[in-house]
Amino acid sequence: MKCFCYFKDRSRSRQRRSAPELKTSGTSDTSGAADRLIKSSCSATSPRGIPELYEEKAHNLRVFRFSELRQATNDFSRLLKIGEGGFGSVYKGRIKPEDGRGEPVLVAIKKLNQDGVQGHKQWVAEVQFLGVVDHPNLVKLIGYCADDGERGIQRLLAYEFMPNKSLEDHLFNKTYRPLSWEVRLQILLGAAQGLAYLHEGLEVQVIHRDFKSSNVLLDEEFKAKLSDFGLAREGPTADRTHVSTAVVGTHGYAAPDYIETGHLTTRSDVWSFGVVIYEVLTGRRSVERNRPRSEQKLLDWVKHYPADSKKFIMIMDPRLENQYSAGAASKIAKLADSCLQKNAKERPKMSQVVQSLMEVAQTSSGDRSPIEKSFDSPENCPTAPENEASQGGASESWKRRMAHLAKLGEQVEGSGRRRFLMMQRAKVQ
Numbered sequence: 001m002k003c004f005c006y007f008k009d010r011s012r013s014r015q016r017r018s019a020p021e022l023k024t025s026g027t028s029d030t031s032g033a034a035d036r037l038i039k040s041s042c043s044a045t046s047p048r049g050i051p052e053l054y055e056e057k058a059h060n061l062r063v064f065r066f067s068e069l070r071q072a073t074n075d076f077s078r079l080l081k082i083g084e085g086g087f088g089s090v091y092k093g094r095i096k097p098e099d100g101r102g103e104p105v106l107v108a109i110k111k112l113n114q115d116g117v118q119g120h121k122q123w124v125a126e127v128q129f130l131g132v133v134d135h136p137n138l139v140k141l142i143g144y145c146a147d148d149g150e151r152g153i154q155r156l157l158a159y160e161f162m163p164n165k166s167l168e169d170h171l172f173n174k175t176y177r178p179l180s181w182e183v184r185l186q187i188l189l190g191a192a193q194g195l196a197y198l199h200e201g202l203e204v205q206v207i208h209r210d211f212k213s214s215n216v217l218l219d220e221e222f223k224a225k226l227s228d229f230g231l232a233r234e235g236p237t238a239d240r241t242h243v244s245t246a247v248v249g250t251h252g253y254a255a256p257d258y259i260e261t262g263h264l265t266t267r268s269d270v271w272s273f274g275v276v277i278y279e280v281l282t283g284r285r286s287v288e289r290n291r292p293r294s295e296q297k298l299l300d301w302v303k304h305y306p307a308d309s310k311k312f313i314m315i316m317d318p319r320l321e322n323q324y325s326a327g328a329a330s331k332i333a334k335l336a337d338s339c340l341q342k343n344a345k346e347r348p349k350m351s352q353v354v355q356s357l358m359e360v361a362q363t364s365s366g367d368r369s370p371i372e373k374s375f376d377s378p379e380n381c382p383t384a385p386e387n388e389a390s391q392g393g394a395s396e397s398w399k400r401r402m403a404h405l406a407k408l409g410e411q412v413e414g415s416g417r418r419r420f421l422m423m424q425r426a427k428v429q
Ligand SMILES: Nc1ncnc2c1ncn2[C@@H]1O[C@H](COP(=O)(O)OP(=O)(O)OP(=O)(O)O)[C@@H](O)[C@H]1O
Pocket: 001, 002, 003, 082, 083, 084, 085, 086, 087, 088, 089, 090, 108, 110, 139, 159, 160, 161, 162, 163, 165, 166, 168, 169, 210, 214, 215, 217, 227, 228, 250
C-alpha cells in the first residue's frame, strides 16, 4: 500500500527538532560528497539528536558509486526487481565485500524515485536513522549512494537482503503459504520489540511514522525486522508532549488524532501496531475496497465481533484453519483494542505491549479453541501421531507448542539467533 504524504504543516516555526534540512547538492559521484550531503543535513537540531548520533555512530555505512549498484543489479534489470513502494523500486543485487575478498553478498537495493525534494529528504532520514539504530528487529542498512550526475539526481540505499519478503506479502498474497499461528505471534513480538527499542531504548525517542505490514520484513527464520525509516522523526524532548509535523504516513494505519492535529507522539506508532495486530489475526488488509461496504475498513468491521464475545472467532483468518488458541487470540485482540484507544494517552507504551504479548504466550499453553477441544478424542484428530493420541491427542501437542512459544517470549529479550531456529523446528514438527 502506498504512502500518503499530504502537507498539513501547522507549526514549523514552533518546531525544535526539525527533520533533516534539505540541501540541494551539486556533487558528483564521489563518496566524500555523499557523506557530506548527509552530515550537512545535521544542522539546527538540539544537542545529541539523531544527526549528532549519526556523526558519532554511522562509521560502518558503505558509500557506493552509482556504477557499483547498477552493476550489482544488472543495470536495474526488471528480472531482479523484488518490490515497488511509494518511494521507489527495490532490486535484488550482489555486492562485493568492501575489502574485495570473499564471495559477493546479497543485498536489497532501493532506488528512490527522482522526485527531487521529497525523495532526497526521505533518503537522508533513512540514512541518518538507520545509521544510528542497532537492534535485531530493525533491518540493517549496508550503505548508500548519492549521485547527482548527468542522469539527474540518483538516491539509492543498500540493505541486508530479507529472503522472506514482508509480513504484508505473507498475509495477503495467496501465492505464499499461510503463516502459522506461532509464527504470527513470533512476528508480532519481534515487531513490537523493534518499536519498543525505537521509542524507549535510545538516547532520543524515534517515531517510525509508517509502521505497517509491508514495512515488517522477514528474515530466513521469519524473524521480523522493521524497515522504511524515510518518514521517521525524533520524538518530543522531555519538556514536550508531542512534536507538530506535516501529516504523513499510510491510509488505514495512521492514528486519527495525528491525522487531525499533526501532533505526533510514540503513541501514533502504537495505534498503527494495533491495526497490524488485527491484520495478523484476520488476514485482511486495513482497507479493502473490493469488499462489501461494511467490511471495507478493517477496524469498523472487527468492532462487530468484540474480543470477549462468542462471535469473535468469526473474524479469524480462515487460512489458519483453526490451528490457533481462541483464548490467546482474544487476549491479543484486546491488546489491539488498547492500542487503538481514541485517546492517545490511554494507549499502552510499546514495552507494555511487548510484555503483554509475552504474557499471552506464557499463559495460553492451556487455552485451546473449540475446534481443538473437539480433537480431545484421538479419532477426531486428523494429524495426531499415535504416541500423541495416547497422551491426549492434539491438545498435548498444542500445549507443547504454546509452552515453546512462552519459552520464546522469555528468551526473546536477548534476541539471539538460535531461539528462532528453535521456533522454525517447532513449526516443522
Ligand atoms: N531489505 C529487503 N530485502 C528484501 N526485500 C525487500 C527489502 N526491502 C524491501 N523489500 C521488498 O520490496 C517491497 C517494497 O518495499 P518498499 O519499502 O519500497 O514499499 P512498501 O513498504 O510496499 O510501500 P511504501 O513505499 O508505502 O512504504 C517490500 O514489500 C518487500 O517485499
